[in-house]
Amino acid sequence: MTAVPALVVEDLAVEFRTRSGTVRALERVSFAVPKGETLAIVGESGSGKSVTAYAVMGILDPAGRITSGRAMLGGLDLLAASADQVAAVRGREIAMIFQNPRTALNPIRTVGQQIADVLIRHANVPRREAPGRAVELLRDVGITDPARRAKAYPFEMSGGMCQRVMIAIALAAKPSVLIADEPTTGLDVTTQAVIMDLIGDLARDIGMATIFITHDLALAAQRADRIVVMHAGHVVENATTAELFARPRHPYTAELIAATPDAAASLAALASIPGSLPDLRRLDLPPCRYAERCPRRLGDCDAALPAAPAIPEHVVACWNPLS
């Protein structure tokens, strides 16, 4: 539990300037991932999961602006570093897998060439050896007949195989942190299980920290050591997986769990979450962005939220948590 954190994100805030106002997309987002562990960031669409990842990777949309925060990768603050410094670690030390591999891969280059590119650029592999190493990497991610597959274009491969290629690219330089943004959305459950096993096995082999973004609470329950729950750009709860499901403390977490279909539940027993995300352009956003939907709201809820440290056992951003 006291392992060295591979990545620490502290007090991250991101805004987007739009014609219809400034969207305060993230506020006071903090979390840490120790080496060799898997952290899941869960939340509904619009909760800021992907923006968090993009901000850390330095690939935010030009309209986005990081207004505060640090993201410490080893000794380097990714948010304060120069573009050259970030470019030097991106792909080597910290890598990302995107949702929908087919659009993330280059459609007019073979997958072997694309892996070789990364090896040459980020893993100091000599140009002549790169194609051979690319085939080895394809074998490592479980692609049968890798020498033939290396010559294939993304459209010739199934979604599961494209995601394996993405994983091979992301892990080519053996990074210390991997961010996987909904890596199995759109894949079949059987393929999902194989891909998640693969990421888990490879992460264990190279002692990599994995941040895994998903909207599927059940998948997070199965795969993550620790879970960060986000709502409307805030981290509302951060706890170990076992603790979060045994004793959810934030009302939103409890409602998310109650809304997730599971073996035991019946349709009538599943609860919907009333209300919707607040408009993040509003100037009068309450300190707790869940307050307007919250069944446990108190007078205190209009006061600023309790401060949340980055490396805690169990963080709850709530004045009236469940006990």
Next chain:
Amino acid sequence: MTATLDPTTAATVHAAPPAETPLLDVAELRKRFPVSGTIGPLGRLRRRMKGGPVHLPHVHAVDDVSFTIGKGETVGLVGESGCGKSTLVRVLTRLLDPSGGIVRLGGRELSLTPAKRFAKDPDRGRIQMVFQDAGESINPRFTAFAAIADPLRRLRGLRGAALTARVERAADQCGLPRALLTRFPHQLSGGQRARVGIARAVAVEPDLLVLDEPTAALDVSVQVVILQLLERLKAELGMSYLFVSHDLGVVRLICDRVLVMYLGRIVEQGPARAVFANPLHPYTRALVDAAPSLHDRGAGRIRLQGEPRSPIDPDPNVCRFYGRCPKGTDRCRTEMPALRRFGVRDVACHFAEETAAR
């Protein structure tokens, strides 16, 4: 466990003899697509000049599928992408013509009417479909009103005030505020778009509603609301559902019976609860094991490795699951297992007795 074993009945292909005529009766349905790309027009010409056969290889997308859907029943259809779910749905909704077999809706044989002609058939409105992502399946230049009105105009011939009244009633039934009817799809939230997709399908009062992953694009909190809406509409309007999904958690919640498809064939079917609690086909087992659950870290699961076999002219004597199946034996390579009856369900596996006995 739950399955009662009776070898004397374990021979036939058909589902349980229904007490009354089922709403939908599908028998030995087949759909094959020619794959011309493999030899090309020149190759075909060359073969013809040599006097050889010009048989084209075919994708066997749906192969010998038989099942029924009773009145008021919800039947789930699960399987991986590429297993033929979508083709089956397109044949059932008569968007495609079958290569063989029978589709009977309430006693009427539909498969004889070509898909093109069925578009104008008076029974067209009896089978309606809710597509996967309403954001992408609704014409972006149609307002919610126009999207719901379109099938009413075409299939029911409604115009003017009658049309408006019917659209508003459908919106009310689906919990879509009337004020949103003037909006375009991009101005609606995911849940509201899903309601538009459902409203346009139920407006013409179908007997059978085919739902293709209706909640796949939605967040869990909205998913619950939409599933509860579907449940209520079914009771109110007396529809039957064919619910296509790969989310077993959802299928378990709303389906009475479930069909499990693999590479064009049904490998297991029966009451949803029994099938999920104790799968008898190794593929169903793998599906159930692969679905993540809140309360189980998934130790000791069956893991499927490899890719499915090619659906192009598959060997009729080899089990379609052979090669990925953890149980595969020589018998599976020489004898395709038939769908056999086990108590309340059907299973196509040589080892179903063994699995059931355990």
